[in-house]
Amino acid sequence: MARLAKFVLGDGSSIVAEVDDDSFESPRSVMRGGGVASPEFVVKANETFDAALDRVRYAAETMLDRLTSLTRPPDEVAVEFGVKLNAETGAVIAKASTEANFKINLKWTRAASNASAPAPKE
Template sequence: MELTRFITEDGVEVIVETGDDEPAIIPVARGADGIADAAATLDSGLDRITAVAGTAVRRLRAMAQRPDEITVELGVRLNASVGAVIARSESEGHLAVTLVWRSGNADTPDS
């Protein structure tokens, strides 16, 4: 187990348990308490994740048969060198999408 200190853009310190097997780990500074200091802010890492989610939702809303509900699920893993990354599920990146059409909607796929 590895502990990493992330700082938010508001200056709040967040300690996160990160795995020893993190991809793309580069040497990062360690404080006197033995906790690694992340190379990026938590905010900057999460900005990448929210950009992915936003793009997915925008593209799905543009479908010809627009769903009534869109759920986008991202597995997020915090990484000491890059902030936040989309976590893998098995051997692939993790992005689950659920689209819902309610009955009675004129734009449902059954229409």
């Protein structure tokens, strides 16, 4: 079930994100007449937004390091993945980008070697 989680940002402000998180019990409130309503509520995330994304950043950097250190490295590397937020575990790479809070497309282009650069004019 989707819930709302509050992630604190590095500057002390916060954002609220929708999370699929069944690890938190939903409080139930009783309405007059005996009916039960399930109010929308916000849970506090266990870590800051910045800390959650640091792990995603590390994963992207590791992927780039591994792919560019191939014997025959590619001229260009493009990676697309989804990031899903979870109040308990922070940011996780989603199994499908359609399930993600963020769809991230990273692209690295290898710098041209100095040998192929035109000689400076004198």
